[in-house]
Amino acid sequence: MKKLLTLLLLTLSFLGNAQILDPVKWTTKVVQKSNTEFELVMEAAIEEHWHMFSQYTPDGGSLPSVFEYKNQKGNYTLVGKTTESKYKKVYNDIFEVDEYMFENKATFKQLIKVTNTKLTQVKVYVEYQACLEQCIQLDKTFTFKLPAIQVEEVAKPVKEETVVETEETVAAVADTVIMETTAAIQEDSVVKSKEVVAEVAKEEKGMPKEEKKSLWGIFILAFLGGFAALLTPCVFPMIPMTVSFFTKQSKTKAQGKKNAFIYGISIILIYVLLGSLVTWIFGADALNALSTNVWFNIIFFFLLVFFAASFLGAFEIVLPNSWANKVDRQADRGGIIGILFMALALAIVSFSCTGPIVGTLLVEAASKGGIAPIVGMLGFSSALALPFMLFAMFPGWMNSLPKSGGWLNTVKVSLGFLELALAFKFLSNADLVLQAHWLEREVFLTIWIVIFGAWAVYLFGKITLPHDSPITHISVGRLFLALFVSIFTIYLIPGLWGAPLKLISGFPPPMTYSESPYGVGNTQGGGEVAEALPEHAHFGPHKIIAFHDYEEGVAYAKEVGKPILLDFTGHACVNCRKMEEHVWSQPEVLSILKGEVVLISLYVDDKRELAEADKYISPETGKEIKTIGNKWSDYQITRYKNNAQPFYIVLDSEGNDIATPVGYTPDVEEYKTWLENGIANFKK
Structure with a gap:
């Protein structure tokens, strides 16, 4: 009788809090x-x-x-x-x-x-x-x-x-x-929402600060790309040739400086025009849509592998010679038009080295959308044009330039390794969208470790590629770069054992997208041996045994005689991840989840389709239920009159509610107390 009254009170309490938001x-x-x-x-x-x-x-x-x-x-x-x-x-x-x-x-x-x-x-x-x-x-x-x-x-x-x-x-x-949320939830929501939209609320002259930071990031990345292109064998030797032309053809020093300035501005205009054309043809927002498309990510992957192969010496990417010849003839006209065509000739002749870098930068800028391609080309061309202008204005600085040689090819090959590593980021994007699990975190990190390891071995002179000159020793600069790449390679290795690798955050797939979410061979601390999974079960967060089907989870709970923690969650639910990372990970909570309850996690955003025989029209909402996520969302709405996640309920092993449901509960002690009360009700 006492147990019946307890259940009745819990049910009445729950109905008072139930809400469809x-x-x-x-x-x-x-x-x-x-x-x-x-x-x-x-x-x-x-x-x-x-x-x-x-x-x-x-x-x-x-x-x-x-x-x-x-x-x-x-x-x-x-x-x-x-x-x-x-x-x-x-x-x-x-x-x-x-x-x-x-x-x-x-x-x-x-x-x-x-x-x-x-x-x-x-x-x-x-x-x-x-x-x-x-x-x-x-x-x-x-x-x-x-x-x-x-x-x-x-x-x-x-x-x-x-x-x-x-x-x-x-x-x-x-x-x-x-039904309106309770006053307590409303009050706490205001506090939490400040954290979520802090950056959004700050605007300056109509542009959010986050967007400005993103554009500055593109500009800086592109500027570095332009500097890298400058140090390739297609561009660097042209600096003294171009400076010599301006100093000899100009009647006065003032005219030489003026022509050099016009030449630099012309280089910038050509590349900015390219960025503008890309933005205009595809549209500001369409670029971003393309960047998140599966097939475009796959195309970008093969494109960057193609660029990398060129940099590594497999072949040269060149534009038709007829283009260069026609532009050269126009450059002989002199005046501003001639200088403009000289800048265009530089872009065409150096394309085998600059093309892959420009292509990569445009792909990266596409992921930002808006005017990012224009900003990217501005940064790239500024770095490319600046030395030509400065050395033409101050020819005496030429004496400080290093001589052309094998080191230029080393720069080109190094860019090839970087292109190859970046290519797998785009393949990873496509894999994540498809949820195909072909390129999970361990595989991605293994590929990067091999690529950067090979780069380090190359820099130490142990590997030679087609266009390399014979070397008897390596320079101090090359040694320092080899050491840096070696350090980075070794830094990546612990990622296979679950290290977060914050320096490359956002490049590899997330920790949860992995064959072993907590690292190869990791047994979740303490050296404990990972226990065998029950039939139909999976390892959830922190190696907690979890079921993703309600009936299968209830059947197992009956078998082992434990209460159930029913977890309505979602793959794309931010606060679900916060609960798992900051509350479930605490030892006092984790020990309960691992040893005292059976976890059933139902993902309401699971897009996998149900079998035709399992599809139905919900009697509660009248909606067509055709995916696994639809099924669990409808179950939550029908049974609990609630549609928000995270949402937690403690059930007995027969599937009856024995604790008042709760939602997002970031306080560890409060959540632990709630769990313990539910388990205590089960034992009564």
Whole structure:
């Protein structure tokens, strides 16, 4: 009787706290652009302190917004991509990626061209994630009613845009009344939200500081790339030749300095024009969309391997000789036009060395979007042009330049090793998006260890490549570089045993994307032998035995006679990772999770499709359940009237609730006490 009363009180307490959160309210409308063209407008009003994510937020972090246009075949075609209002960029130190997010409001627009004149409505399915203290996987289906379409072959043009207001405020899942969060959660949310949006809130002249830092980072990286290109055998020997031309052809020193300045500016203009063309052709935001696309990442991988092979001496990448000859003839004209063509001749002749660097920089700039390609080419060309200008203005400095020689090829080969290492970052991006697990953390680090190790051996003179000159000794500079690369190679090795490798954070796959999440041979401290996994179980965070299927987990709990910790979580849930890293990792909590409960972790954002026989329409929400994530999200909503993650419940071994559910609980002692109370209820 006492146990029954306890369960009743817990149930009543839980019902008082149950809530279906939906911090995003939508309105939709149709704007008629012409007789057969309509713009579908979806406006999201986001509650204060919450945020949702752009379609283009990088992989490896929170989930992007996804738009799926239904009943499209034979009825209408999409004109371009779905556009969106301006997002803000914030670095997420949990996932170690920049995330593109909307706060307060977001607007999405899609232009369609109707091909079926009898079409009266268009359905759009939207899937998105909203986060604050907890992350929520949400989806909506909008129905846009279209005005009648004139069927005459030559219709009168629409003089003014016709707006069809649907005034559709989308209700929460299953049209349930959304209950407000408790005052305590609201108060704590304000504190936590300051941490999440600290960088976003700081704006200077309309541009977020994070975006400015990103552009400065691109500029500095490109400047270093330009300096590296300067030290290659295609460019460095041209410095004295160019300086000699200006000093001999100019009638006065002043004219020589002026011509050298124009020459340097011309180099900068040529490369900035290249960056501008890339931005203009693809569009500011489209570049970023390409950079997160699986196939483009794979193409970039092969492109960088091709560049690396060229730098290592397999072949030369050259533009047609006819181009160089034509440009040379134009350069003989003299004057400003001639100087401009001289700069273009430098770009063409040196392409075999600068092309791979420029290509790599444009690929990297594409991941930032916006004007990053222009900024990148400005940085690259500034570093390339500056020495030509300075040595032409001050010819006496030429005496301090080192002589051309084998060291130039060493620089070129070194760039080849760097290109090869960087190439695997793009292959890793594609693998992460596909979740194919071909290039997990251990494999990636092994590849980098081999590449940088081979580079070190090359620098020590133990490997020679096709264009290397015979060497009897190595210079002091080459020795220092060899030592530095060797140190970096040795630094990478502990990463195989679980070291975080913070110096290269963001380059290798995350710790969780691994054959052994805690390092090769790691037994999670203490030298304990890893216990065998029960059937259907997996190793979760901190080597906790976990089940990812509810029925299988309950069956095992019955078998061993332990209570269950039911964990509603998500792969892209920030605060789920925070709980695992900062609360579950504490010894007093970890010992409970490993020894006293059976953990069942249900991922509500698991995109794997259910078998056809297992798909169904939810009786609670009326939604089609077609993925594993849909199934567990629907289970959470149906049973607990809650749709936020993380969300924890303690159950007995029969699957009955025996503790009040809790969400994000960063206080270790509070979470430990909650767990202990649930276990105590199980033992009563």
